[in-house]
Amino acid sequence: MSYLEMQGIIKSFSGVRVLNEVNFSLNRGEVVALLGQNGAGKSTLIKILSGYYNKDGGKILINGEEVHFHAPSDSLARGIRVIYQELELFPELSVAENIFMGDLPTKRFAGIPIRQKEEIEHRAQELLELLGEQIDPAIPVKKLSVSEKQVVEIARALAKKANIIVMDEPTATLSQKEVEKLFGIIRKLREQDVGIIYITHRLEEVFTISNRVVVLRDGKNAGFFDTQDTSWQELVQAMIGRSLEELYPRRTSTLREDRIMLRVDNLDIPGLLEKTSFELHEGEILGIFGLVGSGINELALGLFGALPIRGKIEMNGQTISIHSPAMAKNLGFGLIPADRKQEGIIPELSVMHNITMASLNNYKKRGFLRRADEKTCVCEWVDKLKIRLHSIDQPIKSLSGGNQQKVVLARWLATQSKILIASEPTQGVDVGTRVDIYNIFDNLAKNGLGIIVLSSDLPEVLALSDNILVLEGGNIVGRFTKGEADEQTILYLAMGGKEKVAN
Ligand SMILES: Nc1ncnc2c1ncn2[C@@H]1O[C@H](COP(=O)(O)OP(=O)(O)OP(=O)(O)O)[C@@H](O)[C@H]1O
Ligand SMILES: [Mg+2]
Incomplete structure (x- = not known):
């Protein structure tokens, strides 16, 4: 039995099952890559582990004992820590304050006594050094680069005595050098006996950093692999259910x-x-x-x-x-922007409106919008890009991260630039x-x-x-x-x- 066991996890959103009896396990000191296509259920599984969503069925066991997470604080108390893509730091506060957030007096914004400040800065420094980092713990977080912020998040996880750290697509916005640095940190975490769940779409990263791979497809388990015994082809086959001769x-x-x-x-x-x-x-x-x-x-x-x-x-x-x-x-000209999360999405609007907002003129005749044409175009792109959804009228924010990105792609492809x-x-x-x-x-x-x-x-x-x-x-x-x-x-x-x- 592994340190963490998730058994038969079930989850539905408005009656649609997105996780169907999913099993997952993790030992301390190992890196398990969680793979799957956009919408396969990776982030949802993690959100159940972090207490952000309630599961509809199944069990979570830690050290053989069943645990019940009703809120993120329950999961945190068990040493589970998720590093989200949208980093959750306080930009105005110092690195040290961010790392020890929650351990400080509640009136932290009003200023911390000098002695305590020195102490947490010293402790922050120790943690950062443990991760092989040189960041001044006294400077405000807003002065750091994305990768340094990520390191601060990881240091914060360590400060909270994390046994399990989850990284959901951590390298999406990192440069090559920063990715290598992150891998160095992951190896150090492994030495500290931390178990790591690593989500990525980059298969080369899976082979560099993971010990095992768990693949999800359509909300179900599609394979368990030891990294050293598997291949690119085998993982792709498990993920998409067919082989890909050529990328x-x-x-x-x-x-x-x-x-x-x-x-x-x-x-x-x-x-x-x-x-x-x-x-x-x-x-x-x-x-x-x-x-x-x-x-x-x-x-x-x-x-x-x-x-x-x-x-x-x-x-x-x-x-x-x-x-x-x-x-x-x-x-x-048409532009598919790199920062599709920031620049691309209007969360409350439907998938359809998010797609057609840049090309409305194409569906107009004598000044009138022809809804049927608009819809046809939307359906075409949803199909071509395999955007996973229940209805084109659902708000875009209810799609998985990758599917939201595909919507922005569709928007600009539809403009016929x-x-x-x-x-x-x-x-x-x-x-x-x-x-x-x-x-x-x-x-x-x-x-x-x-x-x-x-x-x-x-x-x-x-x-x-x-x-x-x-x-x-x-x-x-x-x-x-x-x-x-x-x-x-x-x-x-x-x-x-x-x-x-x-x-
Ligand atoms: N809050 C929500 N409301 C409704 N449906 C949701 C919600 N969150 C996720 N879903 C649906 O659950 C399914 C799984 O989504 P999830 O975010 O877990 O996918 P993922 O594997 O993380 O994909 P990606 O690689 O794109 O990030 C998707 O079909 C998604 O539309
Ligand atoms: Mg996701």
């Missing part, structure tokens, strides 16, 4: 050499991006690779008029100016849908669209692009055509390696 489409380039859609000349975004020049042809997929923080996100926003830009842009031979997203949209700017298009999306998205891009290019894919996923950029630019520190540090691109060189350049700078 990436075999593209034959549809780039029209003679048709330049976009010519960007010395584009500047003050403080963020310098002298960026490139061309985009009809039927081309241009990949722009950069690590998190390299400027890829800013470039996408700048081209779409959401950040002020300087420089010259020509579209089909005519100089254009883009000062706002509305202007960009009128010119035929001529130039599509896609920033991290497959982040948070499961492997099956990834393949669908790649095929959609391939088809759009075949139909003459120009597509700019800005991504920190190198295999994705390599597989999709006709041409590749590498961005680092707001500068283009490399240019490659499909044939000459090689993974090592690109990564080297993206990480700030000098040499072979082609600008």
Whole structure:
């Protein structure tokens, strides 16, 4: 019997079963990866473990003894700690105060006595050092980077004597270096005898960090594996119920050499991006690779008029100016933003309205909205992107995280733009849908669209692009055509390696 046992867990939302007799177990000192497609039930299972949702059936046992979690505090009291994607820190308070939150006098906002302050800062320092981190415990959390905030959350979990730490897609917003740092921390936690549940859509991470893998499919167990005895293919098969021969489409380039859609000349975004020049042809997929923080996100926003830009842009031979997203949209640009959680979703609105809000004009005739057309379009994209839902009228906030992201993707694909700017298009999306998205891009290019894919996923950029630019520190540090691109060189350049700078 394992330290934690979840047995036969059942959960329904408004009569729909989303967890069907799910079993899960975890020992202290091991990392178990929890895998499954978007909507498979991973976050729901975790929310039951954390006392956030009540289960409808099944048992949770810790050390062989049945426990009943009616509220998050019950689960916390048993040493279970979830690090959520939306980090739950107090930005104005110091690192140390955040770590020992709850152990402090209730009037903490009014100020802590000096001696106690020194003491908690000292203890915070010890914990951070245990995790191999150098963060000043006295500075306010709002001054930290995302990955440092994550470390503070983990230190807070340790301070609360966590036996089990759950990480739900912790690396979605981290750079490569930060991911490696997180893995170092996870190894240290394992040495501290903490059990870790690790949720991700990146299979390479599963193989790097986990000891075992539990796969869910449609709210049911779909497989239990020892990481060292399994393979990429086997896990994908368990997740999607069929094998995937190819993750990436075999593209034959549809780039029209003679048709330049976009010519960007010395584009500047003050403080963020310098002298960026490139061309985009009809039927081309241009990949722009950069690590998190390299400027890829800013470039996408700048081209779409959401950040002020300087420089010259020509579209089909005519100089254009883009000062706002509305202007960009009128010119035929579409943007799939990277930060789909922040920028993309209107939580209370239905899935349908979240999809069609950027393309309403397409369903209008003589000023009247044709609901039937709107609905047809929505259903088409729900189908193409395999968005998992009960009804297109349900509020988007009731979808799983990944399915919400797909809705934002659908919104911009539905606008029928001529130039599509896609920033991290497959982040948070499961492997099956990834393949669908790649095929959609391939088809759009075949139909003459120009597509700019800005991504920190190198295999994705390599597989999709006709041409590749590498961005680092707001500068283009490399240019490659499909044939000459090689993974090592690109990564080297993206990480700030000098040499072979082609600008
Ligand atoms: N509060 C809720 N109300 C109604 N349905 C919900 C609610 N929370 C989750 N669901 C549904 O439960 C199912 C499982 O969702 P869950 O968030 O657990 O998926 P997930 O495996 O975490 O997916 P992802 O990889 O996209 O994060 C989905 O079909 C989702 O729509
Ligand atoms: Mg989830």
